[in-house]
Amino acid sequence: MHQFQPYPMEVLEFNPFKKIGQDWGVIVTERDGKTNGMTASWGSVGCLWNMNIATIFIRDSRFTKEMLDATETFSVNFFEEGKMKAAMGYLGKVSGRYEDKLASARLTVNHQCETAFLDESNFVLICRKLSATRLTEESFLDPSIKENFYKDGDMHTMYIGEIMEVLAR
Numbered sequence: 001m002h003q004f005q006p007y008p009m010e011v012l013e014f015n016p017f018k019k020i021g022q023d024w025g026v027i028v029t030e031r032d033g034k035t036n037g038m039t040a041s042w043g044s045v046g047c048l049w050n051m052n053i054a055t056i057f058i059r060d061s062r063f064t065k066e067m068l069d070a071t072e073t074f075s076v077n078f079f080e081e082g083k084m085k086a087a088m089g090y091l092g093k094v095s096g097r098y099e100d101k102l103a104s105a106r107l108t109v110n111h112q113c114e115t116a117f118l119d120e121s122n123f124v125l126i127c128r129k130l131s132a133t134r135l136t137e138e139s140f141l142d143p144s145i146k147e148n149f150y151k152d153g154d155m156h157t158m159y160i161g162e163i164m165e166v167l168a169r
């Protein structure tokens with residue numbers, strides 16, 4: 001296993017548009033000894049309720065939603081730029097409901113206290129769930145959002161998590 005160090009948030013240089021939107025992250029959840037990872041490119045980081053937070057958006061159909069709803073914590077994992085795109089493509093296409101995706105993608109599970117994360121990552125947000133809000137049609141003020149993203153009714157739930165720790169190596 002690699003050595004990860006806690007990274008002070010005050011000195012963090014993090015471009016969310018690039019890191020989340022272009023490089024992508026992997027959301028890792030663990031329950032009853034089963035660990036799953038799902039690629040995500042929608043999300044944000046910021047401040048809310050006097051805490052540093054990460055927000056992720058998970059559709060109803062994802063196995064990750066089932067896992068998240070049954071757990072207290074999750075991790076958001078980032079890799080060295082340009083690396084692991086094939087693995088992330090796999091985790092973003094296949095569902096963990098039917099197989100151990102992390103094993104198939106040859107990824108290694110590490111832990112920070114009770115929270116699972118990927119040993120191959122170089123930057124990890126360890127998060128504690130604070131809220132879960134399912135977006136509904138009534139949420140959208142711009143009608144094109146429903147039209148463009150939710151025609152099939154597979155809605156997102158917005159999970160806000162407190163960033164308890166940032167790990168880097």
Ligand SMILES: Cc1cc2nc3c(=O)[nH]c(=O)nc-3n(C[C@H](O)[C@H](O)[C@H](O)COP(=O)(O)O)c2cc1C
Pocket residue numbers: 024036037038039040041042043057058059061062063064065088089091092093094095096097
């Ligand atoms: C680049 C990329 C970004 C994605 N971002 C999201 C996202 O932010 N939210 C989401 O619900 N699904 C997203 N997906 C789709 C899930 O990763 C995909 O459906 C995955 O197979 C779900 O796995 P699970 O069923 O094991 O949770 C994305 C897929 C890719 C390839």
